[in-house]
Amino acid sequence: MKLQVAMDVVTTDAALALAAQVAPHVDIIELGTPLIKAEGLRAVTAIKAAHPDKTVFADLKTMDAGELEADLAFTAGADLVTVLGAAGDSTIAGAVAAAKKHGKGVVVDLIGVADKVTRAREVTELGAAFVEMHAGLDEQAEPGFSLATLLNQGETARVPFSLAGGVSIATIASVQRAGASVAVAGGAIYGAEDPAAAARALRAAII
Numbered sequence: 001m002k003l004q005v006a007m008d009v010v011t012t013d014a015a016l017a018l019a020a021q022v023a024p025h026v027d028i029i030e031l032g033t034p035l036i037k038a039e040g041l042r043a044v045t046a047i048k049a050a051h052p053d054k055t056v057f058a059d060l061k062t063m064d065a066g067e068l069e070a071d072l073a074f075t076a077g078a079d080l081v082t083v084l085g086a087a088g089d090s091t092i093a094g095a096v097a098a099a100k101k102h103g104k105g106v107v108v109d110l111i112g113v114a115d116k117v118t119r120a121r122e123v124t125e126l127g128a129a130f131v132e133m134h135a136g137l138d139e140q141a142e143p144g145f146s147l148a149t150l151l152n153q154g155e156t157a158r159v160p161f162s163l164a165g166g167v168s169i170a171t172i173a174s175v176q177r178a179g180a181s182v183a184v185a186g187g188a189i190y191g192a193e194d195p196a197a198a199a200r201a202l203r204a205a206i207i
C-alpha cells in the first residue's frame with residue numbers, strides 16, 4: 001500500500017515547506033483543493049519542480065469540463081487529478097481522454113456519493129486509474145462519523161481504491177487490511193507537531 005500526503009495548506013510556500021519535510025516518507029504528494037483554489041495550478045508546477053521523483057496529485061474535484069480541467073493540470077505538472085464521482089460520465093470520460101493524451105491518470109473521488117460501491121465499478125469501467133473512497137473534512141466532523149463504512153465500501157467494491165477520511169496512525173492498518181492501494185493522510189501529517197515524524201510513523205505502520 002502506498003502513502004499519500006494531502007496538503008490542505010493554503011499557500012505554495014507552506015506546501016513547499018511541508019513537502020520538503022515529508023517527501024522522503026510518502027509516495028504521492030497531494031495538493032488539496034483549498035490550496036489549488038487559493039494559489040492556482042502554479043502550485044502544482046512548483047511542487048512537481050521540487051519533487052520530480054514523486055507522484056504529484058492535484059485534487060481538482062472536477063465536476064464539469066473534465067477534459068479541459070484535467071488537461072490544464074497535467075500540463076502544469078500533475079501526474080494524477082481528481083474528478084468527482086457525482087459528475088456525469090462524459091465529464092469523467094473527458095478527463096480520462098486528457099490523461100491518455102498526457103500518459104497520466106484520473107482518480108475518481110466518491111465524496112458525497114451515496115452508493116459508492118456501484119459508482120466505483122462504473123467509473124473504473126470508464127478508465128479511472130483508481131477511485132477514492134472519501135469522507136471529507138465536513139463529513140468527518142459530523143456526529144457519529146466512523147471510518148468503518150468507508151472501509152467496508154472499499155472492500156466490497158473490488159476495484160482499485162484509495163481511502164481518505166481522517167486516516168491516522170490508529171487506523172492505517174485497517175485501511176491496508178481493507179485492501180486499499182493508497183492510504184491518504186492529511187490532518188494526521190500536516191496537523192502534527194512534527195510532520196516528518198508523523199509521516200515516518202504512518203509509513204512504518206504499513207506492512
Ligand SMILES: O=C([C@H](O)CO)[C@H](O)[C@H](O)COP(=O)(O)O
Binds near residue numbers: 136
Ligand atoms: O480531500 C480532502 C478534503 O476534501 C479537503 O481538501 C482531504 O485532503 C482528505 O480528506 C484527506 O485529509 P484528512 O481527512 O485530513 O486525512
